[in-house]
Amino acid sequence: MKMDEIYEPRILAFLCNWCAYAGADVAGVSRLQYPSTIRVIRTMCSGRVDPIYVVQGLKSGFDSILVCG
Amino acid sequence: MGDCHYQDGNVHLSKHMQVVEYLLDLAGIGRDRMAVRWLSAAEGRRFAEYVKEFSETTRQLSPFDPRKFELPLAAVWDALTTSRLRWLMGIELQIIEKGNVFKEKIQEKDYWHLLQKAAEDEYHNALVLEVLKEGAQSVREIALKTGLPVYSVSLRLGELERRHKAKFRGYDGNISLFSSMGTEAA
Numbered sequence: 001m002k003m004d005e006i007y008e009p010r011i012l013a014f015l016c017n018w019c020a021y022a023g024a025d026v027a028g029v030s031r032l033q034y035p036s037t038i039r040v041i042r043t044m045c046s047g048r049v050d051p052i053y054v055v056q057g058l059k060s061g062f063d064s065i066l067v068c069g
Numbered sequence: 070m071g072d073c074h075y076q077d078g079n080v081h082l083s084k085h086m087q088v089v090e091y092l093l094d095l096a097g098i099g100r101d102r103m104a105v106r107w108l109s110a111a112e113g114r115r116f117a118e119y120v121k122e123f124s125e126t127t128r129q130l131s132p133f134d135p136r137k138f139e140l141p142l143a144a145v146w147d148a149l150t151t152s153r154l155r156w157l158m159g160i161e162l163q164i165i166e167k168g169n170v171f172k173e174k175i176q177e178k179d180y181w182h183l184l185q186k187a188a189e190d191e192y193h194n195a196l197v198l199e200v201l202k203e204g205a206q207s208v209r210e211i212a213l214k215t216g217l218p219v220y221s222v223s224l225r226l227g228e229l230e231r232r233h234k235a236k237f238r239g240y241d242g243n244i245s246l247f248s249s250m251g252t253e254a255a
Contacts, residue, residue, distance in 0.1 A: 009127035013120075018074035019110045026113030034117035035124040047078030051089045051149045051158070054103055059135050059142050064127040065103040067086060068119065069079035 012062040013038040014053065016046040020068030038066065045069070072109040077162065079107055084161050087181070088188050092148060095192050096141035101130055140199055140215070147195035154191050157184055190228075193217060197225045198234060198249055205238040205248035 015021040021042045027034060039062075043049055046069020057065045073079045083105050090100040104126075106119045135142060148154060161180060168174040196215040200206065208226065212219045226247055229235035238246040 022110035023116040027117045032117040034120040037124040045078040047081035055146045063133045
């Protein structure tokens with residue numbers, strides 16, 4: 001297996017229940033194509049995303065963290 | 070801003086994340102590893118664009134290996150859980166927008182300088198403490214492991230001593246050794 005050739009990043013995404021998560025839903029419903037790189041965690045408010053969640057995400061081996069709110 | 074279900078939840082978020090970005094830079098991990106984006110519930114297209122764009126930036130970076138960043142990650146974590154940083158981050162919006170109990174507001178720029186300084190201090194303290202978990206060590210050893218200059222290690226140790234987090238342990242020949250309080254036996 002050559003890892004370098006196809007490096008598919010793994011991104012942890014925190015999405016706000018009211019805007020970003022619904023936005024992602026709209027993207028899905030309207031069949032907009034976007035990369036399958038994100039793993040989504042829905043939060044009830046993006047302000048609820050504690051700074052240490054980002055650190056924990058990186059610690060657990062995600063390549064980057066996206067927070068949408 | 071403005072589209073938040075809870076009025077200013079996302080503003081709080083972006084304030085907190087500024088500190089995280091700053092710390093990731095300090096830790097040598099780089100702020101490119103995270104992104105904060107705002108969008109409303111109707112903006113599916115924009116969401117798709119954000120994901121596309123951020124996937125691309127992530128792809129340009131090399132895969133992240135947390136084992137290479139064990140010490141800095143632990144120190145960022147410790148710094149972010151100190152009561153000092155928690156307090157400063159939590160009170161920020163209140164104090165720059167509404168003012169304190171004396172109705173005094175602090176300029177956003179000034180507050181950010183204060184936060185930066187606090188974040189840097191706490192991060193360096195955390196680095197020193199993480200290294201001290203391995204046992205009593207000299208200033209030079211700590212400096213080598215943390216990558217901090219010798220002088221700032223002694224400043225940090227002085228501060229940690231005052232806070233009862235570290236203490237002078239004794240001499241090895243004529244080199245003074247320091248250790249953390251309470252974690253080690255003997």
